[in-house]
Structures are given as structure tokens and as C-alpha cells.
Amino acid sequence: MTRNESAVRTRRQFLTGVGVVGTTALAGCQSTGDSGSGDGLSGSIDIAGSSTVFPLATAMSEEFRTEHDGVDFNLQSTGTGGGFANHFCPGNTDFNNASRQIREQERQQCADNDVEPVELTVATDALTVIVNNDLDIDSITVEELATIWSAEEQPELWSDVNSDWPDEPLELYGPSDASGTYDYFIESVLHSGDEELSHRQDYSGTEQDRTIIQGVEGSQYAMGYMGFAYYSTNKDRVKALAIDNGDGEPVEPSLETARSGEYQPLSRPLFTYPAKSSLAEEHIAEFARFWVEHSTSEEIVANDVGYVPLSEEAKQEQLDVLETAIEEAQS
Numbered sequence: 001m002t003r004n005e006s007a008v009r010t011r012r013q014f015l016t017g018v019g020v021v022g023t024t025a026l027a028g029c030q031s032t033g034d035s036g037s038g039d040g041l042s043g044s045i046d047i048a049g050s051s052t053v054f055p056l057a058t059a060m061s062e063e064f065r066t067e068h069d070g071v072d073f074n075l076q077s078t079g080t081g082g083g084f085a086n087h088f089c090p091g092n093t094d095f096n097n098a099s100r101q102i103r104e105q106e107r108q109q110c111a112d113n114d115v116e117p118v119e120l121t122v123a124t125d126a127l128t129v130i131v132n133n134d135l136d137i138d139s140i141t142v143e144e145l146a147t148i149w150s151a152e153e154q155p156e157l158w159s160d161v162n163s164d165w166p167d168e169p170l171e172l173y174g175p176s177d178a179s180g181t182y183d184y185f186i187e188s189v190l191h192s193g194d195e196e197l198s199h200r201q202d203y204s205g206t207e208q209d210r211t212i213i214q215g216v217e218g219s220q221y222a223m224g225y226m227g228f229a230y231y232s233t234n235k236d237r238v239k240a241l242a243i244d245n246g247d248g249e250p251v252e253p254s255l256e257t258a259r260s261g262e263y264q265p266l267s268r269p270l271f272t273y274p275a276k277s278s279l280a281e282e283h284i285a286e287f288a289r290f291w292v293e294h295s296t297s298e299e300i301v302a303n304d305v306g307y308v309p310l311s312e313e314a315k316q317e318q319l320d321v322l323e324t325a326i327e328e329a330q331s
Contacts, residue, residue, distance in 0.1 A: 042070030049083030052227035053097035080180030099180030139250035172203035173224035229306035
């Protein structure tokens with residue numbers, strides 16, 4: 001894989017300006033003599049998977065390289081399922097980021113290729129439903145949300161869902177079916193009622209969250225959904241709907257409501273899965289440790305990216321899992 005030298009930018013600029021587009025390589029600077037870190041840690045790390053976790057992986061990679069500039073990163077935003085199926089389980093990447101847990105068929109595909117995934121929780125997200133700023137709607141019930149996105153109902157107009165809403169066509173944007181966000185939305189919204197509904201397919205599906213933002217911003221009667229981090233860097237461009245989980249008290253998505261558990265049912269854990277065999281390489285094991293150890297960082301996880309950091313207790317649980325896997329990989 002080609003490694004391209006990245007321009008220096010803040011993580012906020014990265015999220016706003018680049019979004020999730022193709023492959024990003026965070027490569028070392030051209031050496032003119034001595035290594036900047038001098039610690040002897042070097043090598044490349046290949047990461048694919050969730051577009052939701054992508055900005056967090058990028059932030060952690062950039063932070064890690066300030067201490068270990070001999071390590072290069074190749075990051076791809078492929079969607080959770082696409083990452084497992086096409087990159088991680090075939091043995092082509094060291095980590096797969098995921099906005100849902102790995103599925104049994106994915107574990108089996110990994111096992112067939114002698115890849116053993118190690119599950120690590122790295123943050124909490126508030127999956128966010130967005131609409132155009134000019135749409136005179138500020139909240140929505142989970143039932144209304146399910147109706148809008150269900151293949152069985154497939155309403156054409158906003159007024160088909162709620163008679164108080166505009167008699168205008170729905171225009172929908174969201175993640176593709178390779179995305180863990182898509183899967184989580186089905187489980188938390190479309191499967192939340194008495195029957196398990198299917199996700200409608202007549203919408204604009206993409207793995208580029210920037211495209212979702214652009215679509216909703218450009219149409220007064222559009223709706224989309226995505227991870228909170230991308231909304232948080234575009235709050236001036238679109239509006240987030242408060243979610244009514246059935247008690248008549250809509251809750252807005254935020255780090256605070258996700259942390260407290262008030263924002264339901266759209267708060268969710270985020271994961272990264274290193275391959276155990278990759279942890280035999282010291283630079284990969286050290287990066288995995290670095291990520292988990294910094295998963296409690298308010299500055300990186302919350303302020304720079306826009307997710308809820310782990311508690312100290314949760315971090316220690318993940319470190320215990322990781323250290324066991326590293327010990328087994330390196331023994």
C-alpha cells in the first residue's frame with residue numbers, strides 16, 4: 001500500500017475538511033539523520049473499519065506518532081462490516097474499528113484465516129439524527145423514526161408520519177449497509193417495537209459522513225443519521241433532533257446525555273479489534289496499549305473528537321483483556 005506524507009493539520013480541521021474519504025496514510029517525515037523518538041520503535045500499522053471510529057483512530061495515531069515517529073499508519077474508512085469482510089478477517093490489516101460488536105459469521109471468517117480478534121471498547125457514541133436547519137421540527141419519537149426508515153412503511157411525505165409535519169417529500173441520507181452505524185440503527189430503532197422492521201433502501205447510502213452532512217444541508221426536507229463526532233464539527237450546518245424514547249421527554253444528543261445514559265436508545269459503545277497475531281509485534285502492541293490507556297482522555301476523546309471517554313474502571317478492564325492477549329501473542 002502506498003504511504004503518502006500527510007499535511008499537518010488539527011484534528012478538528014481533519015474531521016471538518018476531510019471526513020471519511022478513501023485511505024489516509026500518516027507517514028513519518030523524511031529523515032535527515034537522527035530519528036525524532038530514538039526509542040527504536042518502528043514499523044507500519046494497518047487499520048480499517050468503522051467510519052464512526054475513524055476520527056478517533058486518527059487522533060490516537062497522531063498522538064502516538066508524537067512519541068514514536070518511526071511508526072507509520074495506514075488508515076481506511078471502509079465501514080465496520082466492510083472492514084471485517086474485506087480487510088481484517090482475510091488477514092490484511094492489524095486492527096478493525098467497529099461501531100458494533102463483531103458478528104458470529106465474521107468471527108468464523110476470521111477463524112478460517114487464522115485471525116483471532118481481540119475486542120476492546122474504546123469510547124461511547126451518541127448516534128445522531130440530523131435535519132436541515134430550516135426544517136421546523138426539533139424532536140422525534142423512536143416510533144416516528146422507525147416509520148420513516150422502515151421498508152415496510154416507506155412513507156413518501158413528512159406528513160405521512162405526523163400530520164403536523166410538512167406535506168413535503170422525505171429525502172433521506174445515511175450510512176451504507178456495510179456500516180456498523182447502519183446495523184446499530186436497525187437494532188436500536190427498527191427492532192425496538194413489536195415487530196422487527198427492515199431498513200428501507202430508497203435512500204442515499206454512503207460511507208462518507210461528509211456526504212450525509214452535505215445532503216441534509218442542501219435540502220430543507222432531508223434527514224440523515226451518523227456518529228456524534230461528525231455532527232459536533234458541523235453544528236452550524238445541520239440540526240440534531242432530540243429523541244423521545246417513549247416518555248414524552250425528548251433528549252438531545254450530547255456527550256453529557258450519552259455519558260449519563262439519558263440519550264436512549266442511540267447511545268452505543270465503540271470498539272477496535274486488534275488481531276492477536278499482530279500484537280506479537282512490539283510497535284503494534286505498544287499502540288494498542290497507548291489507545292486503551294488514553295481512552296479516558298477528555299482532551300482527545302471528548303474535546304478533539306467528540307465521543308465519551310471510558311471510565312477508569314472500564315479502561316482497566318480493557319487493559320486487562322489487552323495485556324492477556326499481548327502475553328499470549330508474544331509467548
